[in-house]
Amino acid sequence: MWCERSNSVISVEDWQKACLKAQTQAINSHLKLIQCKWLTRTDLTPTLLNKSDPDTSDVCVKCGAKGTLIHCLWKHPQIQTVWTEVLNVLSFITGVKIKLCITHNYTLLCVSWDFFPVECKLNTENKKMTVYCLLQAKHNMADTCKSISRPSLQAWLASLSNSLVLEKPAFMIRGKYSTFKKIWKIFLLFLEGENATEALLT
Numbered sequence: 001m002w003c004e005r006s007n008s009v010i011s012v013e014d015w016q017k018a019c020l021k022a023q024t025q026a027i028n029s030h031l032k033l034i035q036c037k038w039l040t041r042t043d044l045t046p047t048l049l050n051k052s053d054p055d056t057s058d059v060c061v062k063c064g065a066k067g068t069l070i071h072c073l074w075k076h077p078q079i080q081t082v083w084t085e086v087l088n089v090l091s092f093i094t095g096v097k098i099k100l101c102i103t104h105n106y107t108l109l110c111v112s113w114d115f116f117p118v119e120c121k122l123n124t125e126n127k128k129m130t131v132y133c134l135l136q137a138k139h140n141m142a143d144t145c146k147s148i149s150r151p152s153l154q155a156w157l158a159s160l161s162n163s164l165v166l167e168k169p170a171f172m173i174r175g176k177y178s179t180f181k182k183i184w185k186i187f188l189l190f191l192e193g194e195n196a197t198e199a200l201l202t
Ligand SMILES: [Zn+2]
Pocket: 060, 061, 062, 063, 064, 065, 071, 076, 077
């Protein structure tokens, strides 16, 4: 329905892909739920709150622009800066300069998939880790949507650390602990080492 409101065209294939990704990119049920909210446009952004209560402002408290989901998660200037910082940290961890190839439909659907440029040198495990880390970053951005403060990198890394506490046993129960280690080894080494401070300061 929001597709009609925004005069956008999303193919059935893209919808199916987004819905599938929303349920499979993370085991953490909180991250699954937030992706469903983004897809169905039920996350409580200023514009949505204003629809249910006209006395509530529909603008972004940080800059005064209309507080749509796309604005809160992508277009707001501070959020653009946070995305750059997040990508810098992930590039530092993986040793590969990560640039995203943001498509029209990706931006509209707000669910991550297939946004690595074809020339991207990340291996499959590092791509999975990067997608998860970006998903967590987006979740943190949604959390600060109605706050004057911008999401911090420290809070993002702390959220990731907490999420991995839930992901690890889920992999183990499925007999896939080796897969967990392949995906998260470099990130966990980064968190444990002094490099974390270095990456956050650069
Ligand atoms: Zn704003």
